Amino acid sequence: MVLGAVVVDARVTREKLLELLEIGAEHEELDYKSTLDLASGKRRDSLEFVKDACALANLPQGGYLVVGVNDEGEPATEADPINSAHFDSAALLQKVESYVDQTFPIVSAVHTITAQNGVDWSVAVVYVGPPATMFPVPIKKVGEYEDEKGKHTILRVGDLFVRDGTRSVRVASRHWPMLLVNHTERIKAEARSDIDNIIDRIVQQLGNAGSSHASVPIDIDMENETFARALMSRPERKRLNVVLDDARSRLVHATGATALDDAGVNALDKLAIVGATAIRLRRPNVLRDVVQVLRDIYELAPHPSVFVVHLTGERDRATAILWREILVRVIALGSLAIRVHDWGAVRSLALVPFEEVEGFGYPSWLRHGLVFAARANVLEGDGEDAESRGGLILSRARQFSISTPQVAPDLKLADGPTSETEPAGSDLVLDSACQFDILWCVLAAADDPADEHTTFYPNAAAFDRRRIDPILEQLSSQPALRDELLPGLSDEAIAVAVANVLKLARSEAVRMGSLDWSGPLPRRVEAFLRGAQ
Structure with a gap:
């Protein structure tokens, strides 16, 4: 699945x-x-x-209302301030329930942000999810109001509202395919469930039989869970090579297309599942093969010009989207490697260099891909700060891990509403994504300390710094970790790299208004940085 412009994750x-x-x-x-x-x-x-909430609920993944800002996402200090008490989740749901005959999730929170004029401004963020039934949400009761011009009807019985671009409108015939996406997917899942169950049982039986019996079948078009189970049964290497070759051939086609189709997305997903299984089973040779396939496809895609800052061509955008989707899966795998302490895997995933032109390149494809995704506006947002919107790619990686749990086999994941007071440490997927992000920056900074703006960019600066504190403490206190992750480097060189990454992260966090980056580091981290000076 390729996520839309906005990562809707509740x-x-x-x-x-x-x-x-x-x-x-x-x-x-x-x-x-x-x-x-x-x-x-x-x-x-x-x-x-109510109308806007129903329109968002009728989207396949739902969506967000942000109240208290203008059309550019800046505090609307010229408008009336919101009343925070009115944006309680239960109160909002109660307003909607009287007009619809099926409920859907509504979760909200109000936060204070500082406007450019220095005014502290309350802004509500409201998540609206699709109903559990997967059916569209119709209006069951008339909704009217009166003013000096007379009576106005906003809601009519039987109305279905959808989002058409940036507007909430009544449904038209062109909207029905989108309205029925979730229901159609459920029907497809039910239709293939019987055959998937049969294949799954065969895989289990052959896996239980052991390697002296029949080899476990594996195919790139298997359902994800069955595919992952087949991988855990350790299929013959020649069968695994067939899967890798099949994924490569499908993605070669994607490099010449103007859009990433379902076959290409499935190939990327299956490569990610193979990579996750390799990390789980500690099979670095298999992970290297996965990274090599992804690298080959990454390099094969038509390269936009390094000298063009705004990429608007259809082919350039297609390449940027392909690169973005590769890196989303790389970050998801890196997050898994962080959680299971596979530092060799972290290094293998992070240090994939990319030479743009002779004599100029990036020590990590993570930096290169982020730059060009931003230039093509496939991270969303534009303007002079476009290249620093990398926090969005971490959210994409988090959501990919949740929607494809086979790449996070160490966790039991639930894609549900998150408390507005969520502390760092309660979202292990996001925490580990931020920690992988900081480590690849340290690796890149240590590899080429000459120019930080070309070498690395800490996307984690968009999040609470407490999310990365655990990995900084491990790096500071565990010499074996440093030896495996950064072999041959002195503690002094590592400390300089960490300090440079944190310096840039702090400045970016100030620009973005992030949380808690100005406070003191954990004591062991401070001691490591001081001791290496």
Whole structure:
């Protein structure tokens, strides 16, 4: 699955709000509003909220309302401030329930951000999810209000609302394929469940029989869970090579296309699952083969010019999307490697250099891909800060791990609402993504300390710094980790690399309004940095 412009992941934390504001423009899944007065006597705003909530609920993944900002995602200090008490999740759900005959998730939180004029401004972030039934949500009751011009009807019985670009509108015939996406996918899943169960049982039986019996079958078009189970049964290497070759051939086709099709996405997903299984089983040779396939495809894609800052051509955007989707899976694998302490895997995934032109390149494809994804505006947002919107790619990697749990086999994942007061450490997927991000930056900075802006960019600066503290403490206190991750480097060189990464992260966190980057580091980290000076 390729995520849309906005990563809809049910989180309503301050971090998520800043991420949504960083996009800087409305999208189908993202609606900015300057204000909403949801007091009991203000029926127009309440009815408009119901309409917008239903339209978002009818999207395949749902979407977000952000209230208190203008169309560019900046605090709307010229409008009336919102009343935070009106944006309680239960109160919002109650407003909607009286007008619809099936419920859907609504989770909200209000955060204070500082406007450019120095005013502290309350902004509400509201997540609206699709209903559990997967059916569209119709209106069951008329919604009207009166003003000096007379009576106005916003909601009619039987109305279905959808998002059409950045507007909430009544359904038209062209909207029905999108409205039925979730229901169609459920039907497909049910239709293939019987055959998937049969294949799964065969895989289990052959796996239980051991290598002296029949070899476990494996195919790139298997359902993900069956495919992962087949991998855990350790298929013959020649069968695994067939899968890698099949994925390569499908992705070679994708490099010449103007869009990444379902076959290409499936090939990327299966490569990620093979990589995750290799990390889980400590098979570095298999992981190296996966990285090599991804690297070959990455390098084969038509290269946009390094001298063009804004990439608008269809082919350039297609290449940037392919690179972005490769790196989303690399980050997901790196997150797994962090959680299982496979430092060799972290190094293998991070240090894939990319030479742009002779004599100039990047020590890590993670930096190169981020630059060009931003230039092609496939990370969303634009303007002079476009290349620093990398926090979005960590959210994409997090959501990929949740939607494809076979790449996070060490965790039991639930894609559900997240508390607005969520502490760092309660979201292991995001924490480990941020930690991998910091480590690849340290690796790149140590590999080529000459120019930090070319060498690395700490995407984790968009999130609470406490998410990366555990990996900094491990790096500072475990010589064996340093030896495996950064072989041949002195503690002094490692400390310089860490300090340079943190310096840039702090400055970017200030620019983005992130949390807790100015505070003291953990004591062992401070001691390591001081001791290496």
